[in-house]
Amino acid sequence: MATNLQFIKSASGTSVTSLSVTDCFSADYDVYYISMTKLDKSTEEWTNIRVVNASGVASGSNYDNARLQLSSYTTFGEHRVTGQTSWTNIAFQSTGTADGVGFGMYIFNPSDSSSYTFMTHQASSFYSSQGMVGTKGIGVHKVAEAITGVNILSSNNFDNITINVFGVK
Amino acid sequence: MSEFGYIPEAPEQSFGNNKGIFTPKDIYDLTRADKYTNYGQLDHLITTNVSSNVSTVNFTGLETYGNYNVFLLTLNDITIEHDNKLIGMEFLSNGVASSTNYQVAGQSCMSNGSFNEIKGTSYPALRLTDNIGNATNECANSYVYIYNNLDSTKYSFITYHGLFQSNSNVQGSEFGSGVLPTTRFDNGLRLHPDQNGSSNFTGGNFSLYGIKEYS
Numbered sequence: 001m002a003t004n005l006q007f008i009k010s011a012s013g014t015s016v017t018s019l020s021v022t023d024c025f026s027a028d029y030d031v032y033y034i035s036m037t038k039l040d041k042s043t044e045e046w047t048n049i050r051v052v053n054a055s056g057v058a059s060g061s062n063y064d065n066a067r068l069q070l071s072s073y074t075t076f077g078e079h080r081v082t083g084q085t086s087w088t089n090i091a092f093q094s095t096g097t098a099d100g101v102g103f104g105m106y107i108f109n110p111s112d113s114s115s116y117t118f119m120t121h122q123a124s125s126f127y128s129s130q131g132m133v134g135t136k137g138i139g140v141h142k143v144a145e146a147i148t149g150v151n152i153l154s155s156n157n158f159d160n161i162t163i164n165v166f167g168v169k
Numbered sequence: 170m171s172e173f174g175y176i177p178e179a180p181e182q183s184f185g186n187n188k189g190i191f192t193p194k195d196i197y198d199l200t201r202a203d204k205y206t207n208y209g210q211l212d213h214l215i216t217t218n219v220s221s222n223v224s225t226v227n228f229t230g231l232e233t234y235g236n237y238n239v240f241l242l243t244l245n246d247i248t249i250e251h252d253n254k255l256i257g258m259e260f261l262s263n264g265v266a267s268s269t270n271y272q273v274a275g276q277s278c279m280s281n282g283s284f285n286e287i288k289g290t291s292y293p294a295l296r297l298t299d300n301i302g303n304a305t306n307e308c309a310n311s312y313v314y315i316y317n318n319l320d321s322t323k324y325s326f327i328t329y330h331g332l333f334q335s336n337s338n339v340q341g342s343e344f345g346s347g348v349l350p351t352t353r354f355d356n357g358l359r360l361h362p363d364q365n366g367s368s369n370f371t372g373g374n375f376s377l378y379g380i381k382e383y384s
Binding site: 004006010029035037038048066070072073074076098099100101102103104122123124125126131132134135136166 | 210238239272273286289290316317322323324326328342343344346347380381384
């Protein structure tokens with residue numbers, strides 16, 4: 001939870017399968033907060049997240065994450081993976097434009113080249129034919145390197161997506 | 170001189186790119202137009218302190234504080250009159266509450282060993298805690314992120330993580346998500362000391378913050 005926030009950067013896209021926010025992490029902060037409130041899709045699917053380093057999007061098999069799926073309509077589910085090419089199944093998105101999303105993520109130590117990059121996230125979204133899908137989870141990018149940004153991706157297009165990045169003071 | 174009065178007229182001002190000499194009025198006007206760099210984007214909007222019995226705590230007219238997509242609500246040392254009640258929250262649209270349309274899903278974690286899934290698609294209100302006690306030192310704390318409630322084209326979502334002392338003085342926590350799956354302009358919040366009935370808040374404070382975005 002933040003004590004104060006300083007807006008750093010936002011990025012938006014339409015009809016894209018991925019969206020990067022680059023050069024948003026620096027030595028100025030140890031912790032960052034990322035929010036998404038606009039995330040519209042025409043295909044029901046999960047959203048994944050990667051980090052960006054000096055060479056671009058980091059797509060090596062260095063991502064571990066675990067999360068609890070909290071659904072209003074069915075038994076809760078666990079998702080835990082290691083050695084993936086992204087943090088997977090972070091937030092679910094359905095096809096309605098009203099479904100939107102409420103998504104928050106904290107990123108820890110991204111600019112520290114001697115430390116892994118860690119994250120926690122919590123989200124709420126709506127599966128049109130079923131009901132609410134919430135998530136709460138953790139993740140790590142297991143490379144000790146400086147991370148400069150994030151990349152949001154899915155298999156099919158985001159019709160509209162906006163990401164905001166804040167430094168936690 | 171620019172429309173905002175600052176000198177010189179050029180360049181056009183924007184967040185992260187302010188140049189020139191500004192009067193206090195310039196700063197006020199540019200801030201209101203989202204064109205003045207003013208770090209500290211967790212904007213404190215309202216705090217309500219409870220020191221005697223109240224049945225609800227309401228925050229209304231939220232759009233008058235700014236067009237926030239994300240709000241942060243904190244609950245600090247909240248105490249209630251009756252035992253074994255859980256704190257709930259409704260959205261208000263120009264003062265009008267919704268019906269029992271809330272969908273919730275929360276994971277309750279008690280320090281004495283029991284973990285429980287709470288879920289439903291027709292709750293009378295959103296959950297912010299599990300059941301709390303009313304004895305001395307039995308209280309609740311929570312933080313809640315609220316998304317898209319001012320956007321009449323989107324559903325209003327929350328995520329939350331609360332902690333509390335139960336009616337047997339056992340520490341517990343509940344985290345989860347919630348939604349009002351209706352496209353409304355939800356410009357108010359109503360907090361209840363009992364999601365399913367009636368009671369009173371007897372102490373604590375509620376603070377609402379806006380998280381400022383720039384495009």
